[in-house]
Amino acid sequence: MTPDLDPQTDLSFTRTLAAPRSLIWECWTDPKHIPHFFVPAPHKVTAVDIDLRVGGRFDTTFEVEGNAMENHGVYLEVVPGEKLVFTDAYTEGWKPAPEPFMTAILLLSDAPGGGTTYTAIARHRNPEARKAHEEMGFLDGWGTVATQLETYARSLMP
Numbered sequence: 358m359t360p361d362l363d364p365q366t367d368l369s370f371t372r373t374l375a376a377p378r379s380l381i382w383e384c385w386t387d388p389k390h391i392p393h394f395f396v397p398a399p400h401k402v403t404a405v406d407i408d409l410r411v412g413g414r415f416d417t418t419f420e421v422e423g424n425a426m427e428n429h430g431v432y433l434e435v436v437p438g439e440k441l442v443f444t445d446a447y448t449e450g451w452k453p454a455p456e457p458f459m460t461a462i463l464l465l466s467d468a469p470g471g472g473t474t475y476t477a478i479a480r481h482r483n484p485e486a487r488k489a490h491e492e493m494g495f496l497d498g499w500g501t502v503a504t505q506l507e508t509y510a511r512s513l514m515p
Contacts, residue, residue, distance in 0.1 A: 376510035394505040
């Protein structure tokens with residue numbers, strides 16, 4: 358079920374990935390997989406720390422053009438195999454972040470032929486943050502991540 362989207366503050370896309378939902382879920386929830394797809398190449402993930410539970414951490418460090426970028430977040434909702442909701446508005450222990458950017462919602466369902474219907478939603482605190490994310494290249498960036506995820510997940514298939 359897709360949540361109601363607010364065109365003023367939400368960005369989203371849906372794509373069918375040619376990999377089973379269980380494998381897409383594993384890629385998103387096992388820290389060893391995150392570096393293989395989570396940021397558009399040539400940028401890379403250099404550290405991941407996941408505590409997969411509501412209130413647990415989802416922390417990543419990226420390297421972008423030689424600069425380290427730390428991202429600290431927390432899971433708001435975890436529905437195994439179906440839904441992940443995480444945000445940078447809080448860190449572990451429900452500590453408010455000084456400059457939150459967005460909440461991400463990932464929805465997974467079975468697609469015909471054994472693939473996965475993959476919906477990514479980015480919710481922002483105001484229209485200005487949404488616009489900034491769109492102008493940063495939300496569709497291209499998150500689309501690239503979805504393509505990298507699909508390619509990586511397929512490489513894990515027997």
